[in-house]
Amino acid sequence: MESYQGELTLTILGSGTSVGVPMPGCSCPACSSTDPRDSRYRASALLQWNGKNLVIDTGPEFRLQMLREKVPGIDAVLYTHHHADHIHGLDDLRSYTFLTGKSVPLYGQADTLEWIRHHHDYIWNAVQKGGGLPLVELCPVAQPFNLFGVDVIPVPVLHGILPVFGYRFGGAAYISDVSAIPVESKRLLAGLEVLIIDAVRYRPHSTHFNVEGAVAMAQELKPKLTILTHLNHDIVHAKLAEELPEGIVPAWDGMRIALKA
Ligand SMILES: [Zn+2]
Ligand SMILES: [Zn+2]
Ligand SMILES: [Zn+2]
Numbered sequence: 001m002e003s004y005q006g007e008l009t010l011t012i013l014g015s016g017t018s019v020g021v022p023m024p025g026c027s028c029p030a031c032s033s034t035d036p037r038d039s040r041y042r043a044s045a046l047l048q049w050n051g052k053n054l055v056i057d058t059g060p061e062f063r064l065q066m067l068r069e070k071v072p073g074i075d076a077v078l079y080t081h082h083h084a085d086h087i088h089g090l091d092d093l094r095s096y097t098f099l100t101g102k103s104v105p106l107y108g109q110a111d112t113l114e115w116i117r118h119h120h121d122y123i124w125n126a127v128q129k130g131g132g133l134p135l136v137e138l139c140p141v142a143q144p145f146n147l148f149g150v151d152v153i154p155v156p157v158l159h160g161i162l163p164v165f166g167y168r169f170g171g172a173a174y175i176s177d178v179s180a181i182p183v184e185s186k187r188l189l190a191g192l193e194v195l196i197i198d199a200v201r202y203r204p205h206s207t208h209f210n211v212e213g214a215v216a217m218a219q220e221l222k223p224k225l226t227i228l229t230h231l232n233h234d235i236v237h238a239k240l241a242e243e244l245p246e247g248i249v250p251a252w253d254g255m256r257i258a259l260k261a
Contacts, residue, residue, distance in 0.1 A: 004149030008049040008261045010172060010194075013065040015251035016040025017200050017208075017232040018085035020061075030233040037237035037252035041065060042085040043176040043230045045196070047169065049261055052148045054078060056167060056174055062089025068254070073100065076147060077136075079108030080176055081164035082115030090120060093134040103135035107147075109154070109165055110140040150261050155188050157181050160207030170261045172196070173223075176230050179207050181217065192223035194257055199228035199250075201235065211240070218248055227251045 014020075021040040022031035030038045042059030052075045055062070066074075074096045080086055093104055106113065116138070117124060123133050144153040155166040155173060158180040166175030166185075171193030175181075178198045181189070189195065199214035208230065209217060218226035228240070229251040240250045 002149055003146070003151075004050050004261050006050065006261055008047065008150065008170060008172075008259045010174070010196075010257045010259060011046040011048070011069055012196070012227070012229065012251045012253060012255040013044040013046050013055065013069065014041030014059060014061060015229045015231055015253050015255070016042055017230050018042065018083065019232075021231065021233045021235075023233050026233060028233055030236050033236060035237055037250075039253065040231060041253055044086070045174055045176075046071060049150060050148060052076075054147070056080060057086040057176070058089040058093065059085050060088045063092040063095070066092070066095075074104055077104060077106045078152065078165075078167055079106060079112050079116065080166065081108075081159060081162065082112045082119065083177070086177075087116055087119060090116065090136070091134055093136060094132050097135035098132060101135070103137045105137050105139045107139045107141050107145075107152075109142065109156075109163070111163075112165070113138040113140050153188055155181075155185050157185055162207070168192075170259055172257070172259050177208065179205070179209055179213075186221065189221050189223075192221065193259060194225045194227065195221060195223035196227045196229055196251065198230045199235075200230050201232045203234070211235075211244075215245065215248060219245075223247075225249070225257075227255070227257075 041061040045056045047054045054076045056078045153168040157178040159177040174196045198209045199211045200208035226248040
């Protein structure tokens with residue numbers, strides 16, 4: 001395959017933690033904020049190049065995210081891991097596959113895809129005739145692979161004790177759920193232009209970097225720009241933006257970054 005040379009756009013589809021922000025029932029400052037940057041769908045990103053549209057994860061707001069960003073089609077999904085906040089919108093791939101009749105490849109580590117198959121058993125073992133199913137194909141990956149001309153590098157990291165993937169493409173890496181990065185994976189993250197990384201809240205967390213941990217990792221990996229994501233309701237965007245060192249910013253839903261492939 002010819003390699004793609006040109007612009008690649010990354011859009012933050014959701015910058016929120018697993019319950020989203022605002023959190024139903026909560027009236028804390030972030031949950032009652034009128035700043036649109038404090039409204040956070042579940043963590044996900046859109047990558048676009050050369051007319052192709054890929055999403056990283058399909059969370060519960062996948063359909064709303066696709067409508068908001070007016071995404072005309074989905075050519076592939078990259079999964080980070082199988083947690084509910086990253087997979088529960090998968091069934092809404094149906095609208096696209098109804099229109100195209102083509103199946104969408106789902107990439108991820110073998111364990112993640114096995115969990116996805118288990119959670120969506122009805123897709124592979126249809127119990128009734130009729131009713132629409134999404135057309136999808138499970139594509140386990142462990143090594144870098146080429147997708148529509150761009151090299152996609154899976155970056156194995158730890159989310160608590162669960163091995164999950166971040167992904168690197170050109171100068172950007174996206175690691176939404178992480179609490180530790182093994183040394184071999186740090187090598188895959190050298191020389192980044194943009195690092196998008198988990199910073200769930202201020203207090204330490206057993207399965208996510210907190211703000212302090214994410215900032216320390218950014219200072220170690222030294223990307224030109226670091227964007228903090230998977231944010232919970234302890235985080236008020238404007239306040240965190242003021243507190244962060246130069247070159248580190250909080251994500252917001254709809255944030256768009258232009259990259260070189
Ligand atoms: Zn998550
Ligand atoms: Zn709240
Ligand atoms: Zn998770």
